[in-house]
Amino acid sequence: MIEVRNIIKSFDGKQILHDISATFYDGKVNQIIGPSGSGKTVLMKCVIGLHRAEKGEILYDGRDILSMQKNEVKRLRREVGMLFQGAALFDSQTVIENVLFPLEMFSAMTKIEREERAKFCLERVNLYEDKHKLYPSEISGGMQKRVAIARAIALNPKYLFCDEPNSGLDPVTSLVIDKLIKEITQEYNITTIVNTHDMNSIMESGDHILLIREGHKAWEGSRNEIFNSDNQSLQEFVFASDLFKTIKMNSFNKNL
Amino acid sequence: MLMGRTFTRPENRKMVWKQVPVEMVKLGTDSIILVAIISIFMGVIMTMQVVLNTENPLLPRYTTGLMLRDTYLLEFSSTIMCLLLAGKVGSNIASELGSMRVSEQIDALEIMGINSANYLIFPKIMGLVLFMPVLVTLCTGLGLLGGMGVAKFTSLITVDNFVYGLQYAFIPFYFTYSVVKAVFFGFIIASVSSYYGYFASGGAIAVGKASTNAVVKSSILMLLMDIVLTDIMLT
Ligand SMILES: Nc1ncnc2c1ncn2[C@@H]1O[C@H](COP(=O)(O)OP(=O)(O)O)[C@@H](O)[C@H]1O
Ligand SMILES: [Mg+2]
Numbered sequence: 001m002i003e004v005r006n007i008i009k010s011f012d013g014k015q016i017l018h019d020i021s022a023t024f025y026d027g028k029v030n031q032i033i034g035p036s037g038s039g040k041t042v043l044m045k046c047v048i049g050l051h052r053a054e055k056g057e058i059l060y061d062g063r064d065i066l067s068m069q070k071n072e073v074k075r076l077r078r079e080v081g082m083l084f085q086g087a088a089l090f091d092s093q094t095v096i097e098n099v100l101f102p103l104e105m106f107s108a109m110t111k112i113e114r115e116e117r118a119k120f121c122l123e124r125v126n127l128y129e130d131k132h133k134l135y136p137s138e139i140s141g142g143m144q145k146r147v148a149i150a151r152a153i154a155l156n157p158k159y160l161f162c163d164e165p166n167s168g169l170d171p172v173t174s175l176v177i178d179k180l181i182k183e184i185t186q187e188y189n190i191t192t193i194v195n196t197h198d199m200n201s202i203m204e205s206g207d208h209i210l211l212i213r214e215g216h217k218a219w220e221g222s223r224n225e226i227f228n229s230d231n232q233s234l235q236e237f238v239f240a241s242d243l244f245k246t247i248k249m250n251s252f253n254k255n256l
Numbered sequence: 257m258l259m260g261r262t263f264t265r266p267e268n269r270k271m272v273w274k275q276v277p278v279e280m281v282k283l284g285t286d287s288i289i290l291v292a293i294i295s296i297f298m299g300v301i302m303t304m305q306v307v308l309n310t311e312n313p314l315l316p317r318y319t320t321g322l323m324l325r326d327t328y329l330l331e332f333s334s335t336i337m338c339l340l341l342a343g344k345v346g347s348n349i350a351s352e353l354g355s356m357r358v359s360e361q362i363d364a365l366e367i368m369g370i371n372s373a374n375y376l377i378f379p380k381i382m383g384l385v386l387f388m389p390v391l392v393t394l395c396t397g398l399g400l401l402g403g404m405g406v407a408k409f410t411s412l413i414t415v416d417n418f419v420y421g422l423q424y425a426f427i428p429f430y431f432t433y434s435v436v437k438a439v440f441f442g443f444i445i446a447s448v449s450s451y452y453g454y455f456a457s458g459g460a461i462a463v464g465k466a467s468t469n470a471v472v473k474s475s476i477l478m479l480l481m482d483i484v485l486t487d488i489m490l491t
Contacts, residue, residue: 050363074267077369088360102368105268161367 001026002047002159002191007056009046016042017053020217027189028207029182031196035237039215040195041085041163047193048080048161049073060159078106081152083162083181087144089136089151096122096132099150106155121150125180142173146180153184160185162194166201174198178205199238202226211237258451261373262381275379276386283345283380283446284387288394290344291337295328295395298336299402302327307412320413321421324403329430333395335482338441341391342474346449349380350470353453354463362454373454381446388442389435396434433489440485441478448474 002024009017016039024030032040045051047058049065058065060076068076089098099118103109109117122132125146136144145165152160162181166174182205185192196202202209202223209226211219211234218233226238266272306320353376356362365372400422407418449470456466 045363048367050366074369077367080367082364082367084360084364086359088364090356090361090364091359105271105368105370 001061002193003057003059004043004047005057005059007043007046007053007058009042009051009053016215017046018216020056020212020215022210022217022220023208024191024193025208026191027186029185029192029194029205030208030210031194031202031206032210032212033196033202033206033237034212034218035197038212040197040212043212044161044163044193044195048082049077078155079158081155081157081160083145083148083152083160083165085163085167087136087141087148089144089147091136094133094135095127095139095147098136098147099154102151102154117154118150121154122147124153124184125150141168142170142177145169145173145177149177149180149184153188156188158190160190160192162192164195164197166196166198171200174201175204181205213237258373258377258454259447261371262377262447262450264371264374266374266378267370272375272378275375276382279379279383280387281383283348283384284391287341287344287391290340291391291395292398294340295333295337295398296402296405298332299324299328299399300406302399303403303406303418304410304412307406317413317417318421318424321403321407321418322424323421325400325422325426326430328396328399329434332399333392334434334437334441335478337391337395338438338445338478339475341442342445342449342471342478345384346445346470346474347467349446349449350453350456350467351463353377353450354456354466355460357454357456358459358463377447377450377454380450381443384442384446385439388438392435392438396431433485436489437482437485440481444477444481445474448477 004020004022004024006019006021007017008015008019020043032043034040042051046053047065049058053066056066060079063072063076065073065076089095090101093101096115096118099121100114103114103117107114107117119132122128127143127146127150131139131143136147139147160181165177165181169177178201181192181194184190194201194205196206206223208222209220210217211231213233218237219229219231221229226234229235303320303324306323310319353362356376362372362376365375404415404418407413407415449467452466452470452473453463456462
């Protein structure tokens with residue numbers, strides 16, 4: 001579980017995050033949603049510590065990352081996996097080398113164990129031997145995301161962060177990635193945090209949802225609560241898409 | 257700041273040192289052809305120029321070999337070669353690190369708890385610096401060979417005259433001087449270019465800007481360093 005308490009972040013005097021508090025649960029896909037530019041990525045990077053929040057507390061199962069020493073942060077990082085918006089695979093390394101990388105850096109495993117673990121992780125995201133020797137530039141965007149997931153879970157993380165896992169993917173591939181993230185989260189009881197502005201993904205895989213608007217927290221709740229909430233910002237965000245207007249109308253008609 | 261982070265104790269020493277030969281190949285051996293071509297051609301051209309333009313009864317013919325040798329040892333094999341390398345290697349380093357920055361690969365390293373500056377920059381600096389003596393030797397050797405070629409295949413100067421010039425009043429320390437200079441310059445190229453690449457921010461344009469900055473700033477810094485080192489070592 002990760003608890004965020006009253007965090008504030010500004011860049012060059014311009015405040016981006018305004019007093020945000022939220023809770024992200026184990027074994028659940030916790031989503032941070034909101035329009036582009038609302039501060040989702042900044043919030044996520046603050047939680048991981050890539051940006052330093054000016055105020056507040058960020059508790060990883062009770063451990064506050066903001067009051068940790070550098071070495072403690074480093075140790076915590078080994079419990080963290082992250083899937084970046086553009087996959088961020090190392091382009092000088094092959095698919096399997098990318099997954100092996102964190103293992104070689106940090107694990108005490110033997111060479112053979114490492115290779116088995118890497119293969120296992122790649123199989124978990126449905127990538128088999130024939131793709132192992134390819135370079136990131138030789139595979140599709142969806143495959144790159146899958147390799148990135150495999151790399152992120154290589155060291156059995158307790159916390160998984162995904163920044164817009166669907167950006168740049170077609171709807172079918174998006175669905176595959178969303179499902180994968182959800183399955184892995186449940187299987188290994190990971191605290192997963194996903195940034196997204198994609199309504200499909202919210203309906204498909206969101207368990208616990210945090211809505212950010214212009215750097216302010218606008219709403220927090222479960223997926224089922226979305227349609228029953230009368231929160232103004234939430235309504236505006238969700239029903240900006242025509243599809244959901246129809247759904248809402250249908251359920252409204254049914255209720256009549 | 258960045259240098260501090262670059263030269264600290266790595267998370268996994270073996271993994272970082274494993275990158276050194278990789279970078280040495282990428283930055284060093286891949287520059288051999290460029291250095292070779294330019295050294296030979298400049299050796300040929302300078303020999304011809306000196307022979308053709310110093311018709312003076314007071315200057316003995318062997319001056320040509322002597323001039324070529326000293327030009328190569330004192331400036332060409334270090335300063336001029338490194339200015340060329342700044343263009344090739346500097347922009348290569350800056351654009352590689354810059355694109356790693358903008359595509360979040362550096363963030364990915366940080367997330368894994370790896371000191372990205374140490375992992376990425378240290379091997380580049382070591383790789384280039386360690387390879388510098390080889391490039392200097394190669395550059396000087398091929399330059400003189402070019403001059404020798406002129407002596408052998410044209411009637412401008414005789415081989416005997418040329419070789420006599422090469423050996424006349426030879427100061428071995430010049431070679432040390434040139435290697436030391438090149439090692440410093442290699443350090444400047446790798447570190448300055450890494451700095452601009454590592455801190456690139458924005459999109460593809462930022463990467464381009466980083467590599468231009470890397471070349472310009474490391475060239476200027478090298479020329480300043482040249483004055484300082486010459487002052488320290490030769491006076
Ligand atoms: N490193 C930075 N320096 C300055 N401003 C930034 C930086 N990163 C993000 N911002 C600003 O913060 C705001 C939120 O950005 P971001 O979190 O990327 O939005 P999104 O919700 O689309 O992920 C934007 O206005 C952006 O310009
Ligand atoms: Mg974003």
